[in-house]
Amino acid sequence: MKQVYNFDGSSIPMWVQAMFWLLYMLVFVYTFKKTLLPWHRNKWVTEVTGLFIFFFILYAVFYCINDDYFQYRDWINILDFSIWGKEKFYIYLILICRSLPFDYPFEVFRLIVWGGGILITFITFRIYERLLMPSMVILFLFVFYSNTFCYARASLAMAVYFLGIALYLNQTRWIMKILGIGIAISSVFFHHELLIGIAILPCLYFPLERKEMSLLSIFLLLFMVICISYFSSNLEIFNALLDNDDISSKLENFNEMEQGAFRLSTLIKYLNYYFPFFTVTILFWKKKAPHSVIGMYRITYGILMISVAFMIVFGLRSLYSYRIMYISMIPLIILIGYCYYNGYLKRNQFLIMIMISLLSNSSRFINAL
DSSP states (O other), X not given: OOEEEOTXXXXXXHHHHHHHHHHHHHXXXXXXXXXXXXXXXXXXXXOOOHHHHXXXXXXXXXXXXXXXXXXXXXXXXXXXXXXXXXXXXXHHHHHHHHTSSSSOHHHHHHHHHHHHHHHHHHHHHHHTTTTSOHHHHHHHHHXXXXXXXXXXXXXXXXXXXXXXXXXXXXXXXXXXXXXXXHHHHHGGGTOGGGHHXXXXXXXXXXXXXXXXXHHHHHHXXXXXXXXXXXXXTOHHHHHHHHTOTTTHHHHHHHHHHHHHHHHHHHHHHHHHHHHHHHHHHHHHHHSOOOHHHHHHHHHHHHHHHHHHHHHHHHOTTOHHHHHHHHTTHHHXXXXXXXXXXTTOSOHHHHHHHHHHHHHHHHHHHHHHO
């Protein structure tokens, strides 16, 4: 039977790859039916069923294409943690998973870490329920970013970070706002990549949704490029921040082998983030959005600006650039869900978004084939 090999030589049957792709297509078609078809018939979208949320959880807990699956499976079987350079929280969690009376510690680890991440993300969407439909937005997260939200530590950390931001933006009492900022800062204990998120918290106060500020931010981007170029001689800083020491060299080798297909999938992957953001930006120049939505927009703007700066310095296929870009997926989904729910998106705009997402999330399977 044909096998698909991962970076570390681990392999899985091709039929497993096909099963996950068909599962993705099932939810994609269901979401298409629940969104664009009612739109076409001038009907209002209805609540989604829990069945497809269950598929979402099943897909991500057992998703075995990205390197995280194999990395964590191996880590759980390692007895010596003296060389562990990552967040200490996971040491205790792995030890707990090992001590369980059944022989599936890795699956339990994924269920706790990723399951906790999706639960926290859903709570974040519930905070915005007056402005969007949380169950539909969960499906949007699956359809747009299933290939990237299926990571373990990073997904949990992003979920914690944006829960804190959502509390800060939606609560009026200062004690709750302080709690929200505290939760956002605590995300660094789940993945140190979220130091970038802490660094861009001042963006909450910059009116980046205004056209004039968007133009002025070009000068800020230039400043960031200069700073990154200056510090690029010491890549250990970026590797430590973005956790690249384990996979960067293997990924670069993989990039060279895949060349054409990978370059195309990389371009589509970037479009899957930047096209929705560009569309939302144009809408926000014309329409006034609530403060809590604008705050998420500003955070997204800051994240993607840093990603672009790294792309300019290190190239389109830079690991640094798209690892930072991934942080924006949760607020981007809130922005898309808000614009969809309130009728700001045109059908053609939304159709283009989900077709790009289809190509982006299918490209990994296509490359494997």
